Amino acid sequence: EDQVTQSPEALRLQEGESSSLNCSYTVSGLRGLFWYRQDPGKGPEFLFTLYSAGEEKEKERLKATLTKKESFLHITAPKPEDSATYLCAVQGYSGGGADGLTFGKGTHLIIQP
Amino acid sequence: NAGVTQTPKFQVLKTGQSMTLQCAQDMNHNSMYWYRQDPGMGLRLIYYSASEGTTDKGEVPNGYNVSRLNKREFSLRLESAAPSQTSVYFCASSFRSSGANVLTFGAGSRLTVL
Numbered sequence: 262e263d264q265v266t267q268s269p270e271a272l273r274l275q276e277g278e279s280s281s282l283n284c285s286y287t288v289s290g291l292r293g294l295f296w297y298r299q300d301p302g303k304g305p306e307f308l309f310t311l312y313s314a315g316e317e318k319e320k321e322r323l324k325a326t327l328t329k330k331e332s333f334l335h336i337t338a339p340k341p342e343d344s345a346t347y348l349c350a351v352q353g354y355s356g357g358g359a360d361g362l363t364f365g366k367g368t369h370l371i372i373q374p
Numbered sequence: 375n376a377g378v379t380q381t382p383k384f385q386v387l388k389t390g391q392s393m394t395l396q397c398a399q400d401m402n403h404n405s406m407y408w409y410r411q412d413p414g415m416g417l418r419l420i421y422y423s424a425s426e427g428t429t430d431k432g433e434v435p436n437g438y439n440v441s442r443l444n445k446r447e448f449s450l451r452l453e454s455a456a457p458s459q460t461s462v463y464f465c466a467s468s469f470r471s472s473g474a475n476v477l478t479f480g481a482g483s484r485l486t487v488l
Contacts, residue, residue, distance in 0.1 A: 293474025304378075304464050304479035305417070312472055348417070352474050361407050361419040361432055362477060 263288045263353045267365035274339055274372050282334040282368045284349030294332050295362060296325050297348040305348055339372045346370070376400050378480035380465050386486045387455045395450040395483050397465030405468045405475060406448035407432075408440060410461040411482075417464065423448055455487045 266285045274280055286294065293312055297305035309318045311327040318325050322343060324335040334347055346369045350362035381396045399406065408420040419432030423442040437459060439451045448467075452459055463483045468475035 293472070293476075295474075295476070297479075302482075304466075304481050305477075307476060307478065310471065310474055310476055312474065350417075361409070361422050362417075362475075363419075364417040366414065366416040 263363040265365035271369040279337045284332040286351045288351045288353035290354035292352040295350040299346045341372045344372045380480040399467040403467035407466045408450045409464045460487045
């Protein structure tokens with residue numbers, strides 16, 4: 262069974278204060294690791310897919326990295342508009358045939374001006 | 375493009391009532407999904423459809439039925455609603471990218487069962 266654990270559950274930062282969010286995972290063969298952003302009252306919005314250990318992807322102030330056991334979402338010099346819940350998910354080659362993603366519980370990020 | 379459209383956005387039901395959540399996508403995706411999101415539980419897969427005419431159970435299918443009406447539409451039905459089904463429901467569709475399915479989500483449907 263695929264599992265995803267995100268930490269911390271919540272993080273409060275000052276504007277400009279860089280930090281990292283963690284996603285630890287276990288999966289029976291990784292097809293992809295995903296990062297989503299979710300704003301209150303809205304659906305998750307796709308950010309990145311990582312496919313293999315060592316891969317990195319960047320988008321504006323966000324950078325996602327991947328190892329064989331975990332992924333980090335690094336936030337550099339964040340702004341208040343980066344405040345959101347960040348979700349990590351994995352897709353593996355599960356024997357049950359389920360084609361969806363397994364999600365973590367998310368990290369609620371607040372950036373204070 | 376509208377992407378993934380869900381209706382209704384909000385619904386209040388009494389225990390035992392039935393209802394159907396509608397979902398449509400205009401991205402020509404083959405796969406579609408229904409998730410529920412509860413505080414402290416994260417997103418959990420209810421049912422998915424890998425292609426038109428096929429459906430499969432996910433992690434939490436009990437109490438739900440689905441219909442893949444055509445390639446665009448995937449509905450979720452609660453035959454006899456229970457308070458435990460109070461949740462926010464998200465529909466998603468996906469395309470295949472380098473062997474993994476990238477999901478696009480709708481805005482969600484908030485359901486309260488009294």
